[in-house]
Amino acid sequence: MCGIAGLYLKSEALQSQLGHHLSGMLEQLSDRGPDSAGAAFYRDPAPAGSSKVVLYSDDPGYDWRGLAAELGLAFGEVDGPAMRATHAVFVVDADAFEVEEWLNQRRPELRVMSAGTTIEIFKQEGLPKLLIERFAIERLDGTHALGHTRMATESRVTTQHSHPFSTGLDLCLVHNGSLSNHNRLRQKLRREGIRFMTDNDTEVAAGYLTWRMREGASLEQALEGCLDDLDGFYTFAVGTVDGFAVLRDPIACKPAVMAENDDWVAMASEYRAISVLPGAEDAETWEPEPGRVYSWTTARAVA
Amino acid sequence: MATDVATEALVVDLATESVRELNQRLHDQGVPHSVRILNPGGKHAIAVGIDQPLEVEIAGHVGYYCAGMNKQATVIIHGSAGTGVAENMMSGFVHVMGDASQSAGATGRGGLLRIDGNASSRCGISMKGIDIVVRGSVGHMSAFMAQAGNLVVFGDAGDALGDSIYEARLFVRGSVKSLGADCIEKPMEDKHKQALHELLGRAGMNGQIDVSEFRRYGSARKLYNFHVDHAGAY
Numbered sequence: 382m383c384g385i386a387g388l389y390l391k392s393e394a395l396q397s398q399l400g401h402h403l404s405g406m407l408e409q410l411s412d413r414g415p416d417s418a419g420a421a422f423y424r425d426p427a428p429a430g431s432s433k434v435v436l437y438s439d440d441p442g443y444d445w446r447g448l449a450a451e452l453g454l455a456f457g458e459v460d461g462p463a464m465r466a467t468h469a470v471f472v473v474d475a476d477a478f479e480v481e482e483w484l485n486q487r488r489p490e491l492r493v494m495s496a497g498t499t500i501e502i503f504k505q506e507g508l509p510k511l512l513i514e515r516f517a518i519e520r521l522d523g524t525h526a527l528g529h530t531r532m533a534t535e536s537r538v539t540t541q542h543s544h545p546f547s548t549g550l551d552l553c554l555v556h557n558g559s560l561s562n563h564n565r566l567r568q569k570l571r572r573e574g575i576r577f578m579t580d581n582d583t584e585v586a587a588g589y590l591t592w593r594m595r596e597g598a599s600l601e602q603a604l605e606g607c608l609d610d611l612d613g614f615y616t617f618a619v620g621t622v623d624g625f626a627v628l629r630d631p632i633a634c635k636p637a638v639m640a641e642n643d644d645w646v647a648m649a650s651e652y653r654a655i656s657v658l659p660g661a662e663d664a665e666t667w668e669p670e671p672g673r674v675y676s677w678t679t680a681r682a683v684a
Numbered sequence: 685m686a687t688d689v690a691t692e693a694l695v696v697d698l699a700t701e702s703v704r705e706l707n708q709r710l711h712d713q714g715v716p717h718s719v720r721i722l723n724p725g726g727k728h729a730i731a732v733g734i735d736q737p738l739e740v741e742i743a744g745h746v747g748y749y750c751a752g753m754n755k756q757a758t759v760i761i762h763g764s765a766g767t768g769v770a771e772n773m774m775s776g777f778v779h780v781m782g783d784a785s786q787s788a789g790a791t792g793r794g795g796l797l798r799i800d801g802n803a804s805s806r807c808g809i810s811m812k813g814i815d816i817v818v819r820g821s822v823g824h825m826s827a828f829m830a831q832a833g834n835l836v837v838f839g840d841a842g843d844a845l846g847d848s849i850y851e852a853r854l855f856v857r858g859s860v861k862s863l864g865a866d867c868i869e870k871p872m873e874d875k876h877k878q879a880l881h882e883l884l885g886r887a888g889m890n891g892q893i894d895v896s897e898f899r900r901y902g903s904a905r906k907l908y909n910f911h912v913d914h915a916g917a918y
Contacts, residue, residue, distance in 0.1 A: 409726075633805055633824075636767060636785065652766060653726030653744050662744060666764060668785055668804045671824065 384410025384530040384650045387618045387625045389660070389677050391506070392644035399424070405657035407509035407518075407528045413557075413650055414530030417543035418512040419504025420619050421553040424523030426499045431458075432477035432550075435494040435501050436469050437540060445469045448488065453565075455483060458566075461545035466515040467540070468494060468530070469502050477550050484578075487532045492541060492578065494528040497551030499622060504529075505545035512521060527620045529555040536581045549594060551622040556583040557650055558635045561614035576582030586611060588658075590619065604674045618648060626676035633671035640666040646677050685709065693718035703727050708733065710734050710757075728764065731759050732741060734776075751778045770797045773814055786823070789816045798887045805842065808835045811852055817887045827854055828864065834883055838893065846901055850908055852900040855880055857893070866907035872900045 386406035390396055403420060427433040432438050436448075445462040452473055453459045461471035475495045484493060493503035503516045509530055513519060529544035536542050545553035560566075563582040565605050566589060571577065575588040589610065593603035600621060607617070607628060616643040619626045629637055639648045640655045642664040647655050655661050669675050685705070686695050694716040696706045709715050710731060721742045721885040724730055728747040731740050734757040742750070755774040764782030773792040778787075783801035790806070790816025800821035805830060814844035821839030828844070830852035840858035847864020853876070854867075863869075880895045 633786070638785075644768070651726060651747060653728075653747055656725040656745065662763075666745070667783065671805065 382532040383556050384413035384654065385555050385648070386410060386650075386654050387526070387555075387620070387627070387648040389525040389624055389646040390644065392577060395644055396524060397522045399523045399526055400518045401527045402645075403521075403528050404509075404513045404517040404656055406603070406647070406654040407530060408514065408658060410528075410530045410652040411509055411649060412420060413594040414532045415508055416533045416538045417504065417506045417531040417540070418529065419502065419531075419543045419545050420503045420516075420518060420526055420528040421495065421500055421545040421555075422521050422523045423499045423527045423620065423622065424501060424521060427472045427654070428508040431469065431472050431474050431498075432480055432496065433498060433501070434474050434477065434480055434484070434496045435469055435503070436471065437492040437494050438469075438490065439467070439540070440490075441467070443469075448491075451487070452480075452483075456480065456662065458463050463485075465503055465517065467505065468516070470501060478618070481630060495547045495548070495553065497622065499523075500547075500551045500553060500620065502545050502547060502553060504545065505540050506538055522622075523623060525545070525620070527553060527555050527618055534559050534564065539579075541579050542581045544583060545620065546581075546584050548587040548590045551620075552590070552594075552600075553620045554583065554587040554590060555618050555620075556586060558614035558615045558630070560586060560611055560615065562612040566610070582613070586615070600626055601674050601676060608672055612668045616650070621676075621678070624678035626674060627669055628669045629669055630673050631672035637669050638666065639669055639675070640664040661678060687716060688720070689716065691718060692716055693720050695722065697722040698725060698727060698730070699723035703730055705770070706730065707732060710740070710749045716880075718754045724763070728766070731757075732758070737776075745782065752892070754778060764801065768815075769799075770795070773797065783820070784818075787816050788818075792816070794881075796886055798889075802839070808852070811835065815883055815886075817884065817889065819888075819889075821858065825854055829865075830854070834879075836880065836883065846905060847904045848904070851903060853879075855898040856901065857898045858898075860901070863901065866904045867901055868901045870902050872898065876900055880888070 454473040458474040462469035544555045560582040563585040567585045570588045591604045615630045616637045617628045719740045724744045724746045726747045732752040735755040737756045740759045740762045747766040749768045751759040752771045754776045758777045760779045765784045767785045768787045770778040771790040774797040775795045778797045780799045784799045784803040787806045788803045789797040791810045793812045797816045799818045803822045805823035807822040807826040809828045811830045811833045815834045817836045819838045824842035827846045829848045831850040834853045837856045841860045843861045844864035846867030847871045877895045
């Protein structure tokens with residue numbers, strides 16, 4: 382199974398309630414994915430020239446302040462750590478690529494959950510309720526967010542195996558389904574220099590998108606490439622710096638519903654996750670067609 | 685649960701009561717003939733397994749398997765329906781006023797399913813006698829392995845309509861993106877027009893559309909029939 386939720390706010394007045402509404406959506410999807418839960422929020426942009434990284438350590442006593450001091454020595458100004466449960470958010474006065482590279486070399490024990498200017502990814506094992514409580518998700522503001530509840534089918538249940546997966550700066554992927562050619566594709570992508578942390582199939586799809594866009598494809602082109610290069614079942618939702626995109630495989634075994642009104646655009650695995658949003662009953666609601674890329678950027682629908 | 689004094693209808697609000705309690709009431713003897721369900725909120729398995737001639741109205745969108753296994757009852761959904769609405773219906777009437785998701789009317793053995801909007805993929809998959817009328821369009825793989833009954837589509841049909849079909853009749857007014865294995869177009873004779881007219885009458889849609897605008901599709905009977913010329917191959 383697995384559950385997906387995406388919410389894009391057109392109304393600025395709703396931005397302070399983004400976390401509240403995404404939490405409501407995730408709780409509705411609890412029984413589609415009780416193994417782990419995660420969310421990606423687009424919020425609180427880093428100042429121009431700076432970047433934001435979210436880091437995870439499985440050591441509860443990790444010396445985040447020590448890391449902040451070292452980051453300060455390497456890059457100058459550092460804001461953080463802003464702690465959310467096991468995750469630490471840092472804003473660093475440097476390019477995100479440089480910061481990620483530095484972290485990979487100096488602190489290989491850490492996992493970079495997300496990197497970019499606005500994205501913040503939080504995820505862990507267990508029900509969405511637990512994620513919402515421990516990470517205070519309800520209080521997060523922002524312009525848009527994606528969420529996921531996982532029912533594991535092909536790899537272990539850990540924080541690293543949870544969704545969303547980062548697919549590059551300010552990009553992330555959530556997935557409902559399973560891929561059958563991920564092993565071979567992972568080998569190919571490794572040769573192209575894409576790094577993988579787990580044996581998870583969705584991470585390969587995320588790596589595939591990263592690779593295609595690194596080679597010059599637009600997000601839409603990279604998603605269309607999935608139709609040819611990925612074998613398996615999927616409904617994907619991809620978060621971008623200014624919106625989100627949705628793709629279902631051509632057979633469309635995995636569900637998806639979309640809805641839109643004057644205040645928001647939402648997608649979810651099931652309507653019940655949309656039903657908790659204000660005005661859902663009267664929103665235009667439809668099922669995205671298989672094999673077609675839908676994307677929203679800054680309140681404009683490009684289908 | 686409460687009884688509306690004016691209409692003597694049973695009113696069930698799913699914001700405060702469980703689907704399990706609701707379905708138990710719909711299975712109990714002596715339940716009021718008329719039932720109104722509020723705040724369905726996309727919940728699954730609403731009004732499944734009814735076996736008495738009730739009139740059930742649902743005010744909003746429903747989740748998976750709504751009115752599944754229905755016998756005798758009329759179920760009207762004032763909204764859209766998730767996967768498998770009226771799946772395995774035996775008799776009665778289910779009316780979706782919005783759209784229906786995948787596998788609408790799957791494996792249905794009887795009764796009538798009317799969908800006012802579109803139905804997505806696999807509408808009428810493995811239908812075994814149910815009649816399905818869709819005012820909009822249907823998605824890919826509709827009437828897959830259909831065995832008996834009628835699927836009527838006012839709009840268009842997606843890829844692979846009627847793949848591996850047995851004996852069901854398919855009527856489509858718009859375009860068909862592609863026909864599935866062993867599904868062919870067949871002549872629309874007067875007796876088929878009459879049957880379609882009668883079916884639309886039962887769906888409460890007579891006079892809305894000219895039955896001669898439909899084209900008929902069905903089985904070429906080459907896939908599932910033993911063909912004596914191939915005897916040597918076995």
